[in-house]
Amino acid sequence: MAREYVLAINPGSTSTKVAIFKGNENVLQKNLSHATEELDKFEKITDQFEYRKNIILDWLNSEGYDLSQFKAVVGRGGLLKPMPSGTYKVTDAMIQDLKIGIQGEHASNLGGIIAKSIADIEGIDAFIVDPVAVDEFDDIARISGMPEIPRRSLLHALNVRAVAYNVAKEMDKNINDLNLIVAHLGGGISVVPLKKGKMIDTNNANEMGPFSPERVGGLPVGDVVKMCFSGKYTFAEIKKKMRGKGGLVAYLGTNDAREVEKMIKEGNEKAKLIYEAMGYQIAKEIGAMATVLCGDVDAIVLTGGIAHSKMLTDYVKEMVEFIAPVILKPGEDEMWALNQGVLRVFSGEEKVKIYEEEVK
């Protein structure tokens, strides 16, 4: 049987997106949801490996696909060591760091692990593309003010880079000739200045920058320290408050921006204040990143699920349009971006990278 398909795997906190590509064509895509009760059985995210892998294999089987039809498997890459952007072959050294969670726990750590395990059944290659740990920071961006805690490049690199490439193409320009600010507005928010294609700074969606549907963003640090030492919360509880139960969830009890808009339309003043505050913080972060680019910005791009929201994007647009034109690219197409990364390697347009040769 000819090997003509690429299997793409994108593990998220509550679901695993899977897609089958034939060349550029997305033949089949599915969001495999995982019940909270199922995921709660596992202590660590990487412990979910076998469970999620089996669900993917069952799905392939139920759709009538055989692994012998696949030429590669690609997964979203996780919190590895800081590394350049690109397409990476999944190696044993990479698997080891994904399992440890060398820069932290995240569902995307499962991407490479599951991809390699499925690819190994057939002896084909497994890849990851533009992982969360892509680090193209200028050194000055690493300085935080406390030497023990450097600022880290952790971001929605896969979607940000893919969207930036598409915008450059539409502008009939090479990404390396443009300065862009891309704001990925999803469950977490990354605001990224791209200087001639290089992602030279970002807020770190899990710890700083604007609050988001489910994360707190940057907080007054003294008060955080007091809360941590108050004896009222365990480490796990604090972590959950910061990520999962922060942002819109904390103020309004939902991570769904559409729900919030419904509340606003029904006259809920608190919902209006909080939603606008999220827009305010996003705009403020875009302003900060414009400064990083010395004001030389060709376009500001709003992407991710919340970029679908006219209410939110109009609010942000009004505050930042003085910097550069605002382009809307709602939603994300990480599955497409994963496949493109593999195709670039297969076509010879890009050389595949080896993790242990690239990381410091």
Ligand SMILES: Nc1ncnc2c1ncn2[C@@H]1O[C@H](COP(=O)(O)OP(=O)(O)O)[C@@H](O)[C@H]1O
């Ligand atoms: N049409 C829409 N209008 C407003 N918000 C939306 C719309 N579609 C999705 N969203 C919001 O986008 C957020 C999720 O974005 P998404 O990019 O899918 O997140 P994730 O980071 O989980 O991939 C949610 O808050 C969701 O409510």
Ligand SMILES: CCCC(=O)OP(=O)(O)O
């Ligand atoms: C740290 C940036 C990556 C990230 O937060 O991804 P998700 O929003 O998918 O959790």
